[in-house]
Amino acid sequence: MRTRYYLYCLLFMAPGWALAQDSTRVSKDSLPAFGNTPKADTVNNISPDSVIRYRINGTYLKSIVQDLGFTASRPFHWQGRDFAKFGVVVGTAGLLMAGDYEVKQFFERNHTKGLTEITNQIEPFGNAYSPYLIGVLYVTGVVSKNRNLEHASLMAAKSLLISxxxxxxxxxxxxxxxxxxxxxxxxxxAPFNSDSRYTSFPSGHTLTVTTVATAFAEIYGKDYPWVPWAAYGLATLTGVTRLYQNRHWSSDIWIGASLGWFVTRTVIRNQRRHSKKGTYSLQVVP
Incomplete structure (x- = not known):
């Protein structure tokens, strides 16, 4: 088990070191001073929100509480397009619920020893491995002095806590x-029932891995098109393993993924919104 753990750490660190090699990122010395409004770097074509980066400090911890409140209150500020997306999520969940039993039967009929071994390796990405992934990439960002990777890891950690x-x-x-x-x-x-048999909705594994996947896809997807494919591909496989292991209904998986995606997108877009307004610099100490 220890050997397998180190192999996974190496697997996680490889893309982190690759991302850390981007020489176009803003260096630590070029970050705006506390309280200053960041301006675009016209030479390197760097936007204001690409300059502001998180670090672990009291302001970062405070922002977790602020973003939790912001995310929870978003439905009260939805407009037409937002309600349309919500309708798609709810409608899809309803269709999946209608076929939940058939999906369960399909996976039960297709159990094999080989698939069981594979799913046992993938399943922890929705539980233990995702926090490890964030931690390894954060350390990689600190050691390599890549502020973008450090910031991305902290954004993923914040989104994961909120979701x-x-x-x-x-x-x-x-x-x-x-x-x-x-x-x-x-x-x-009934609500508040402590019976562990009634803990199916939504899928925590799928929510966890989708949250982390969305964070890195949002932050790195534009510069590295392979990141969303790899991140969401792993999230999808993790959700499928929960169906194969008969731990969740298909609608549990769908809602878990949707919630993780929504929370992370909301947190990151809120950060970018403050950055573009020039007010976010008050929340970051370089």
């Missing part, structure tokens, strides 16, 4: 029975 808080709250109120203990996808219990 975890929201999904655990949802589990307290929506007590859906897991498919391992029931063939009825419409079996629910």
């Amino acid at each position: 975890t808080a929201l999904y655990t709250t949802a589990k307290i109120f929506i007590r859906r029975q897991r498919p391992t203990t029931s063939d009825n996808p419409f079996s629910y219990s």
Whole structure:
């Protein structure tokens, strides 16, 4: 197990070191002073929001609470297009719920020893490995003095904390029975029930890995087109493993992924919004 752990660490660090080689990033000395409004670098074509970067300090910790409140309040500020997206998410969840039992039966009929071994290797990416990934990439950014990678890791960590808080709250109120203990996808219990059988909705594994995937896809996707493919590909495989292992209904997976995507996009877009207004510099100490 220890050998496997080190192999995964090397796997995580490889793309981190590759991203750290980008020489076009702003150096530490070129970051704006505290309280100054950042301006675009017309020589290197660097936008204001590409200059402002997080570091671990009291302001960063405070921003987690601020962004949690901002994310939770977003539905009260939705407009037409936002409600249309929400309708697609809810409608898709409804269709999946109608076929949840059939999906469960499909995976149960197609269990093999080889697939079981593969899913056992992928499943931890939705639990233990994602925090390790963030930590390894953060250390890589610090050691290589790549502020963009350091910032991206901190944004992923913040998004993960917020999405975890929201999904655990949802589990307290929506007590859906897991498919391992029931063939009825419409079996629910009363809120606050402590029975561990009723912890299916939404999928925490899928939410976790999708949150991390979205953070790096949003931050690095424009400069490195392979990042979203790799990140979302891994997130999709993780969700499939939870279906294969009969730990979640397909609608649990869909909502977990949707929630992780929504939270991370909201957090990152809020950061960019403050950056473009020139007000975000008050929240970062270079």
